[in-house]
Amino acid sequence: MPNHIITYATALNEAMHECMGRNESVQLLGLGVDDPAAVFGSTRGLKEKYGSDRVFDIPISEAAVMGVAIGAALRGMRPIIAHLRLEFALLATDQIVNQAAKWRFLFGERARVPVTVRMVVGRGWGQSPQHAQSLHAWYAHIPGLKVVAPATPSDAKGLLTSAVEDDGPVIFIEHRWLYDVSGPVPDGYYATPIGFPKIIRPGQDVTIVASSYMSLEAWRAASDLQQRGVSAEIIDMRTISPFDIEPINESVRRTGRLIVCDQGTRTCGFAGEIICSVSESIRGHLKSPPRRITLPDAPVPSARALSNYYYPQKAHITAAALEMVGLQSPNPWSDIRPESPLDVTNFGSLEPF
Numbered sequence: 001m002p003n004h005i006i007t008y009a010t011a012l013n014e015a016m017h018e019c020m021g022r023n024e025s026v027q028l029l030g031l032g033v034d035d036p037a038a039v040f041g042s043t044r045g046l047k048e049k050y051g052s053d054r055v056f057d058i059p060i061s062e063a064a065v066m067g068v069a070i071g072a073a074l075r076g077m078r079p080i081i082a083h084l085r086l087e088f089a090l091l092a093t094d095q096i097v098n099q100a101a102k103w104r105f106l107f108g109e110r111a112r113v114p115v116t117v118r119m120v121v122g123r124g125w126g127q128s129p130q131h132a133q134s135l136h137a138w139y140a141h142i143p144g145l146k147v148v149a150p151a152t153p154s155d156a157k158g159l160l161t162s163a164v165e166d167d168g169p170v171i172f173i174e175h176r177w178l179y180d181v182s183g184p185v186p187d188g189y190y191a192t193p194i195g196f197p198k199i200i201r202p203g204q205d206v207t208i209v210a211s212s213y214m215s216l217e218a219w220r221a222a223s224d225l226q227q228r229g230v231s232a233e234i235i236d237m238r239t240i241s242p243f244d245i246e247p248i249n250e251s252v253r254r255t256g257r258l259i260v261c262d263q264g265t266r267t268c269g270f271a272g273e274i275i276c277s278v279s280e281s282i283r284g285h286l287k288s289p290p291r292r293i294t295l296p297d298a299p300v301p302s303a304r305a306l307s308n309y310y311y312p313q314k315a316h317i318t319a320a321a322l323e324m325v326g327l328q329s330p331n332p333w334s335d336i337r338p339e340s341p342l343d344v345t346n347f348g349s350l351e352p353f
Contacts, residue, residue, distance in 0.1 A: 002186070003154075003187065005183065005184055005185075006183075006185050007041075007153060007180055007181060007182045008181050008182075009041040010042075011153035011154065011157040012042040012157065012160055012174070013042050013044055013046070015156070015157040015158075015161045016042075016046055016080065016160070016164075017045070017049070018161060018189045019078075019080075019165070020046065020049075022189065023164075024054075025076055025077045026054070026077075026078045027054045027072070027077055028046055028054065028079075028080045028082065029055075029057075029069065029080070029082070030043075030057070030080075030082030030083060030084075030118070031083070032057065032082075032084060033055060034052070034057050039118075040120075040176065040179045041179065042082075042179070043055070062083070062092040063094065065081065065092070066089075066095035066117075067095050070095060070099050073100075073112075073114050078115070078164055078165075079115050079116070080115075080116045080118065080164060081115065081116070081118065082118040083117070083118060083119050085119075086134070086173075087131055087133060089119050090135075096171075097142050097145075099113075100113045100144075100169040101144030102144055103144075105143070105144060112168055114165075114167050115170075116160070116163040116164050116166075116169075117169065117170070117171050117172065118174060119172065119173055121133070121136070121174070121212075121263065122134070122176040122177050122178075123176075123307065123343075124176060126303070126307070127300070128300055128301070128302035129299035129301075134264045134295070135264070136173050136212075136264060137270045139241075140240045144168065145168075145170075146163070146166065146168060146169070146171065146194055146195075146239070146242065147171040147241045148162075148163060148170060148173065148194055148238065148240065149174075149175075149237070149239070150192075150238055151175075151178065151212055151214075151236050151238070152181075152215075152236070153181065153182065153184075153185045154183060154186065155192055155198075155236075155238055156174075157185055157186075158186075158190055158192025159192045159194065160172060161189070161191040161192070162193060165191060175263065177213050177343075178212070178213055181216070192238070194242075195244055196239065196247075197244065199234070200215065200234050200236045201219060201222050201232070201233065202233055203231040203232040204254060205230050205231045205232065205255055205257065205321075206225075206230065206231075206233070206258075206325065207232075207233050207235065207252050207254075207255045207257060207258050208221065208222065208232050208233065208235070208259045209235045209258065209261070209274055210237065211236065211261075211263070212263055215234070215236040215261075217313055217314045217317060218234050218314075218317055221315075221317035221318045222234050224314065224318045225321050228322065228327065230321055230322065230325055230327070232321060233251050235247060235248055237274075245277045248274065248277075248278060249278060249282050252282060252286065253282055253285045256287035257286070257287055257321075257325070258275065258278055258291070259290070259291045259292075259293060259317060259320050259321060260274045260290065260291070260293070261293040261317055262293070263294075264294060264295060265294060265295045265298075266292060266295065267297050269294055271292040271293070272292065275290040278290065291320045291324065293312045293317055293320060295310065295311065304338065304339070305338035308337065308338055308340050309333065313336070315330070315333075315334075315335060
């Protein structure tokens with residue numbers, strides 16, 4: 001299938017165009033889905049093509065709207081709900097956790113809730129503790145919910161298609177620093193199966209597992225490590241729950257070392273789950289204790305000077321890997337400055353992916 005180079009946001013847009021064109025039961029609702037900003041450009045043109053009956057703004061009443069979406073899904077629709085921030089979806093937690101996730105268990109698989117919930121995470125212009133949380137591990141803890149977090153435009157399109165076509169509720173995590181990242185995306189319709197990690201860079205000395213935006217930081221760290229003679233294998237999880245642990249186990253059997261990078265906080269987080277799963281399966285293959293690269297156990301600070309020291313970056317991954325192979329590690333904080341801009345990703349095209 002031929003590729004074209006587009007951004008992550010455009011890839012999401014293409015997925016929704018494909019899904020809505022193929023299935024009239026797919027509808028899109030959410031704050032700002034039909035305004036000029038178009039949820040970072042991802043919903044542009046959908047209302048014009050499919051009409052206001054299928055693409056429409058919602059009242060600022062997330063619990064009520066989530067209930068409406070669940071009801072529509074039970075009656076044969078496939079709603080996509082777009083939240084401008086993950087925190088907005090917290091107001092609908094009861095509907096998501098106690099209704100959508102539980103329905104098929106309560107009714108013996110006779111009823112399903114095919115609803116996709118888009119949630120935006122990631123740092124930005126001083127968004128502070130209530131607008132920059134990454135709580136994907138929360139949702140992954142709930143039986144009945146699937147949680148995906150694509151890092152590349154191609155996976156954004158393929159996994160969103162799979163989420164919409166899934167017969168159960170799917171939490172779709174989008175990091176706001178990814179929207180302008182570009183990369184090759186297959187033309188036309190395709191679906192990427194949920195639940196399978198992807199090796200995006202082979203290596204022999206250390207396995208680095210990451211998801212969402214942290215997969216890009218891991219990729220950058222691998223380039224730095226290569227210059228120091230360390231070969232890092234990068235595995236992009238793509239899916240937070242469920243996930244196949246065997247590709248990670250196979251990698252760690254070869255490298256003997258494991259680093260897990262996560263955009264969530266440390267305690268009871270997704271990074272710990274990966275490390276635990278590997279340790280339970282192949283503990284004897286580990287040459288050194290696994291390492292977690294995560295956010296600290298503290299709310300996101302508002303001030304730029306503090307925020308710049310809150311988020312892990314490629315330097316932290318590089319330092320951890322060098323320590324694990326017995327090489328001298330530079331101070332990962334040395335290149336970070338309090339005055340650095342908050343919203344500069346320094347990523348262009350991801351064609352090597």
